[in-house]
Amino acid sequence: MVEFQPSIAIIGSGPAGCYTAQFLRKEWPHAEICVFEALPVPYGLLRYGVAADHQGTKAVAAQFDRLFERENVRFAGNVAVGKNLAFEELASNFDIVVLATGLNSDRGLTAEVDPSSRVLGAGSLLKALNGHPEVDLPLLPNGALTPLGERLAVVGNGNVAMDTIRILSKPLHNFQGSDVDDKRLSELRAERVRSIDVFGRSPISNAKFDLSMLKEILHLPSVTIGVTGLTEALEGCQRYQLLSQHESPASDGVSDSRVRVTFHFEADPLCVSKRGDRSLLTVRRSTQDLPSEFEVDTIITATGFENKHCEAATGNVEDWVGKNVFRTGWLSRNGKGTVAENRREAKAVSQAIITQFKAGDLPVCAKGFAAIEKTIEPYVVDFRGWKNIDSHELATANPDRCRRKITDVPKMLSIAAPSKFGQQAKSGNMIRMV
Numbered sequence: 447m448v449e450f451q452p453s454i455a456i457i458g459s460g461p462a463g464c465y466t467a468q469f470l471r472k473e474w475p476h477a478e479i480c481v482f483e484a485l486p487v488p489y490g491l492l493r494y495g496v497a498a499d500h501q502g503t504k505a506v507a508a509q510f511d512r513l514f515e516r517e518n519v520r521f522a523g524n525v526a527v528g529k530n531l532a533f534e535e536l537a538s539n540f541d542i543v544v545l546a547t548g549l550n551s552d553r554g555l556t557a558e559v560d561p562s563s564r565v566l567g568a569g570s571l572l573k574a575l576n577g578h579p580e581v582d583l584p585l586l587p588n589g590a591l592t593p594l595g596e597r598l599a600v601v602g603n604g605n606v607a608m609d610t611i612r613i614l615s616k617p618l619h620n621f622q623g624s625d626v627d628d629k630r631l632s633e634l635r636a637e638r639v640r641s642i643d644v645f646g647r648s649p650i651s652n653a654k655f656d657l658s659m660l661k662e663i664l665h666l667p668s669v670t671i672g673v674t675g676l677t678e679a680l681e682g683c684q685r686y687q688l689l690s691q692h693e694s695p696a697s698d699g700v701s702d703s704r705v706r707v708t709f710h711f712e713a714d715p716l717c718v719s720k721r722g723d724r725s726l727l728t729v730r731r732s733t734q735d736l737p738s739e740f741e742v743d744t745i746i747t748a749t750g751f752e753n754k755h756c757e758a759a760t761g762n763v764e765d766w767v768g769k770n771v772f773r774t775g776w777l778s779r780n781g782k783g784t785v786a787e788n789r790r791e792a793k794a795v796s797q798a799i800i801t802q803f804k805a806g807d808l809p810v811c812a813k814g815f816a817a818i819e820k821t822i823e824p825y826v827v828d829f830r831g832w833k834n835i836d837s838h839e840l841a842t843a844n845p846d847r848c849r850r851k852i853t854d855v856p857k858m859l860s861i862a863a864p865s866k867f868g869q870q871a872k873s874g875n876m877i878r879m880v
């Protein structure tokens with residue numbers, strides 16, 4: 447007798463959702479597994495977060511492709527659960543539901559911020575440079591992205607901060623083999639970046655960035671390095687050794703075309719205000735009694751992620767609960783961890799699901815995809831549709847680039863399935879002014 451195998455819905459096609467599909471498929475070769483994704487394209491922050499010049503990390507997408515191509519996992523793209531399909535309808539029609547929806551927004555500063563100052567999230571910036579269809583950055587009246595300016599501050603010193611610094615200080619001709627959005631990159635860097643001051647609350651020994659990420663910056667011929675806020679005994683601290691090897695005195699900044707990147711440790715933002723055309727970041731430093739002021743054009747926050755705008759768009763994921771509902775990935779880990787960490791967690795969550803299912807703890811026998819097919823039919827982009835988009839992006843890549851991402855959802859749809867979505871291609875894209 448064939449063992450009964452459950453119907454499984456996974457919401458979110460980022461690394462967490464895809465790894466969970468992989469582990470559950472291993473256990474249940476014949477189970478119906480469907481991955482729902484709000485965008486017409488899969489893989490979440492692997493496509494839109496991981497920096498455009500880190501193609502090695504993005505290559506794990508080929509492994510996920512095989513799930514949909516060979517292992518009979520269904521991709522239901524362009525279906526935002528909570529908007530195109532009610533969560534309750536989904537949850538009542540699948541035996542098991544896994545939430546892998548990630549976190550959609552930058553967390554921002556806890557310090558007081560004058561709303562007229564220029565503060566952007568690093569996640570929004572890197573998403574835009576990764577060709578995300580929804581751009582959450584300030585625009586000029588002509589629709590171009592507002593240039594970041596010459597003097598920048600980055601708050602936070604994890605790996606997302608390091609990606610930001612690298613992308614903004616690397617020579618524009620050094621993005622070979624990437625899929626960076628060249629138009630947006632040159633708009634944001636329309637003015638030559640002269641300095642980036644990087645503020646981390648922790649001492650250097652506890653800074654969150656990986657050494658490999660720091661090394662990439664230190665090896666750029668286009669940067670010079672400064673460091674402040676070193677208060678500890680630092681023998682044996684590799685970060686300190688590396689930074690001090692590369693540290694050099696600041697030049698006048700006029701004749702030197704390199705970007706001055708200064709790492710400030712034990713520096714805590716107190717407030718952001720406006721001074722003339724610029725933004726003023728005031729920080730408290732453990733080495734000084736009085737706060738220090740930094741006048742910059744743009745402040746970029748790399749201080750973590752959270753879910754915002756969600757209520758209006760898809761309802762509140764916090765309300766999506768039930769005996770058959772599980773969570774994984776950035777949603778469950780509060781925006782922490784690498785792609786590999788999602789794999790480890792997906793394995794543990796899958797194991798918990800399998801154990802509960804085998805113990806008879808989960809209600810089963812829901813109808814699965816057939817029950818919701820009609821509801822999502824007007825929207826759904828299947829895996830073949832994504833492959834049409836993928837081929838188009840690869841075929842239209844500029845010389846020296848591996849892909850040219852389509853940044854407009856209606857255009858994606860018309861390429862995914864021209865006979866189904868052709869008419870929708872006429873509407874505009876999804877740029878949001880902030």
Ligand SMILES: Cc1cc2nc3c(=O)[nH]c(=O)nc-3n(C[C@H](O)[C@H](O)[C@H](O)COP(=O)(O)OP(=O)(O)OC[C@H]3O[C@@H](n4cnc5c(N)ncnc54)[C@H](O)[C@@H]3O)c2cc1C
Nearest residue numbers: 458460461462484490491495496527547548775776784785
């Ligand atoms: C800027 C940046 C750089 C990074 N660089 C690296 C790196 O170099 N190396 C590394 O290992 N890790 C990196 N990471 C971390 C990595 O991207 C995350 O660990 C991983 O993407 C989290 O996976 P996830 O599946 O939980 O979430 P996500 O990747 O965010 O995927 C969630 C998916 O769910 C979809 N979704 C959300 N709501 C709904 C809904 N209601 N209905 C349907 N679908 C929905 C979203 O559209 C999205 O596709 C980086 C992260 C960022 C932000």
